[in-house]
Amino acid sequence: MSTMIRSLQTIAFITILSTMSPSLAMAEISPKEKLNSSIRSNSIAQNPNTQAGDTLINQQAYILGPGDEIQLTMFGQPNLFTTNYRVLVDGTVSLPLIGRVLVKGRSIGIAEREIAKRYIRFxxxxxxxxxxxxxxVVTLAISGEVRHPGTYPVESPTQxxxxxxxxxxxxxASQSADISQIKVRRPQENGKEQFISVNLLQLLQEGDLSQNLQLRDKDTVIxxxxxxxxxxxxxxxRNASFSSDRSEPINIAIIGEVYRPGPHTIRPGSADVQEAGTLGNAKAASTExxxxxxxxxxxxxxxxxADIRQVKVIRRPHNGNPQEIIVNLWELLKAGDLSQDIALQAGDTIVVPKAVGLSAAELTELSTISFAPATIDVNVVGEVKRPGIIKIQPNTPLNTAMxxxxxxDDRRANKSKVKLIRLNPDGTVTQRExxxxxxxxxxxxxNPALRNNDVVVVGRSGLTKVGDNLRNILAPITSSFGIFRILF
Known part of the structure; x- marks a missing residue:
């Protein structure tokens, strides 16, 4: 009985003291209440001074700094903090009873504990x-192999x-980026810098989210x-969500064994080449x-x-040192190796060399690939049944063109030989029987494979030449007899 009376007296005594002086008031909660309070929601709707639906910055990752506006509460003392507080230029906040407290460079959790220590006196x-x-406003910087390196201010970020x-x-990221060796340079309070390694290839291969580092103010990504x-x-x-912007066209150059060498603007999507010597037409839009x-x-x-085994891509990264990448498109055709068909970036130069010693089978196969023109123009003139320009598949044999x-023409043609006239890339003309x-x-x-703009001349047979010459000689005589008949 006496124990119960002493407990009641103690509670009454504490209650009286708490009403007399705030310095002896208790700001204590049960362990269960502490646990529930420490599990904070990420919804800013809990804060009446913010817009509902906005999301808070990760409390563990965010580092306080000058310009941040914070709201403080102390359990059991709803009237202690009557307004929000702005972190001052010197990195401090000025609080009731304890004055200025340095919070710059500290996470929200650490700042909470530091301020709580100051209030133990009261x-x-x-x-x-x-x-x-x-x-x-958080300022971040990025340099190296990205499309637009520089500084990026993030105003009032929710994350x-x-x-x-x-x-x-x-x-x-550009196609020259080494995403397995990224560095994050982070300034420290002591004036030194911390370098953190980030391997985004590991993120892509294994889904390791720890590699996708949460940045802080003044961080620089290299x-x-x-x-x-x-x-x-x-x-x-190439298909990563952080690869180069795929919606914009890029300017590249292509030289060598193509029909239209020179600078070109490549737009996302595939192209279709109908006739040799013409530019490819856009065939389908794409996000690739x-x-x-x-x-x-x-x-x-x-x-x-064209030697598609040794196609060269000359790339000029941001560091200024040109790279040469050898691409084997024959592997793409024979083994379906799509990795050989590498993605391009602005400023690339493609060199398609000339092949030596291609077999007949290889020539035939090259004529059917998707990046060869669908048709070439060959002009067949002379003693054939349908002389003129014909459209045939690239590398079509001479016999097929005939x-x-x-x-x-069975009555007039010399069926033993024809003449092939070819315009060479250097502007010279070759002619052979x-x-x-x-x-x-x-x-x-x-039976050679024909090329675009070849001319095939089918001559006359010997008997046809004799007959045509006699006809030409006798033509004036027959014309005179015709006039004589008219006059007489």
Whole structure:
């Protein structure tokens, strides 16, 4: 009984003291209440001074700094903090009873504990809660292999960007980026700098979200240039959400064994080459980055003797050191290796060399690939049934072209040989006689593959020449007899 009376007296005594002086008031809660209070919602709707539906910055990641506006509450003392507080230029906030407290460079959780320590002089077991009401302008920087390097101020962010979000903000990582060796440079309070390694390739391959680092104010993201192209991960990197912006056209150059060499503007989507010597037409829109084969299609397609095993892409990264990437498009055709059809970036130059010693089978196969023109123009003149320009598939044999022109004129044609006239890339003209054998397979001597703008001349037979010459000689005489008949 006496124990119960002493307990009641103690409670009454504390109650009286708490009403007399705030310095002896208790700001204590039960362990269960502490646990529930410490699990803060990420919804800013809990704060009556902010817009409902906005989301708070991650309380653990956000570092306070000058310009931040915060709201403080102490459990059991609703009237202690009557307004929001702005972090001053010197990194402090001025609070009731305890004056200025340094919060710059500290997370919200650490700032809560530091302020609570200051209030121990006035309250027993004070429990402080800080909510970020209005974040300051956060400045981030990014350099290296991105589309638009530079500084990016983020005004009143509801969430400070992660590494991948900043890369997206900067237009995406270029195709020269080494995303496995990214560095984040972070300034420290002591004036030194901390360097944090980030491997976004590990994020793509294994889904390791820890690599997508939450950034802080004044962080700088540095994306280095890759020294070699990783063909095994090329498709994975190309399709990453933080790769280069795919909606904009890019300017590239293409030279060598294509029908329309020179500078070209490549737009997202595929191209279709109908006729040799004409530019490829847009065939279908796409969200994919332009590739080597699309550039070749846009440039009119490959010529018959293109060496697609040694296509070279010359790339000029941001560090100024040109890179040479060898692309084997034959592997794309034979093994379906899509990684060989690498994505392009602005400023790339594609070199398509001339092949040596292609077999007849290879020539035939090259004529059917998607980045070759659908048709070439060959002019068959002379003693055929349908002389004129015919449209045939690239690398079509001479015999097939003759049949496309209706075949020999049986009464007049010299069926033993034809003349092939070819305009060379250097502007010279070559002319050769070819012995015709319609039974011959594709070969350079008797049944060569034709090229765009070749001219095939089918001459007259000896008997036809004699008959035509006699006709020309006798023409004036027959004309005179005709006039004589009219007059007499």
């Amino acid at each position: 309250y027993r077991r004070p429990f402080i809660t800080i909510v970020l009401v209005d974040a300051r 400070i960007p992660t590494v991948t979000q900043l890369i997206q903000l900067a237009g995406g 994306i280095p240039t890759t020294t070699t192209v990783d063909f095994s991960n090329a498709l994975l990197i 980055l332009p590739t080597v084969t699309q550039a070749i299609q846009t440039a009119g397609g490959i010529k018959p003797e 049949l496309a022109a209706g075949g020999f 070819i012995k015709i054998d319609l039974e011959q397979p594709l070969n350079e001597e008797n």
